[in-house]
Amino acid sequence: METSQLGKNRTRQRDVIARVIGEAGGPLTVGEILERAQQEIEGMGVVTVYRTLKLLKESGQVRTVILPTGESRFEPAGRGHHHHFHCRVCDEVFDVAGCHLSLPAGGEISPGFVAESHDITFYGTCPECSR
Ligand SMILES: [Zn+2]
Numbered sequence: 622m623e624t625s626q627l628g629k630n631r632t633r634q635r636d637v638i639a640r641v642i643g644e645a646g647g648p649l650t651v652g653e654i655l656e657r658a659q660q661e662i663e664g665m666g667v668v669t670v671y672r673t674l675k676l677l678k679e680s681g682q683v684r685t686v687i688l689p690t691g692e693s694r695f696e697p698a699g700r701g702h703h704h705h706f707h708c709r710v711c712d713e714v715f716d717v718a719g720c721h722l723s724l725p726a727g728g729e730i731s732p733g734f735v736a737e738s739h740d741i742t743f744y745g746t747c748p749e750c751s752r
C-alpha cells in the first residue's frame with residue numbers, strides 16, 4: 622500500500638517536472654525547476670528534482686545543456702537544433718529557433734578541421750528587459 626502511494630507520488634513528481642521543462646521558453650536551472658514545480662507540489666525538495674532529472678535523462682526525455690559559463694540547465698531532448706540567448710539583465714536563458722550559422726559544405730571550417738556540431742549561446746538583452 623505504502624509502496625504504491627510512493628510510486629504514485631513519484632509518477633506525479635516526474636510528470637510535473639517534465640511539464641515544467643517542456644513549457645519553459647528555454648533551458649532551466651535546477652533552482653528554476655524546483656521553484657516552478659513547487660507551485661504544483663508543495664514542499665518538493667531539491668533532492669527530488671535531482672533524482673527525477675536523472676530518470677528523465679535516462680529515459681531520453683530531457684537533456685543537459687552546459688552553457689559556456691559552465692552552468693548546467695535542462696531542456697526537452699526532442700527539441701531539435703536551436704541556439705540559446707542569455708539575457709545579461711535578467712539572467713534568463715531563452716531558446717532561439719533555427720540556426721544562424723552557414724557552414725561550408727562538408728563542414729570543413731578550417732583546412733583539415735571538419736565540424737560535426739556546434740552549440741551557440743548569444744548574450745544580450747531580452748525583449749522584456751529592453752523595454
Ligand atoms: Zn531579460
Ligand SMILES: [Zn+2]
Pocket residue numbers: 702703704719720721722739741
Ligand atoms: Zn546552429
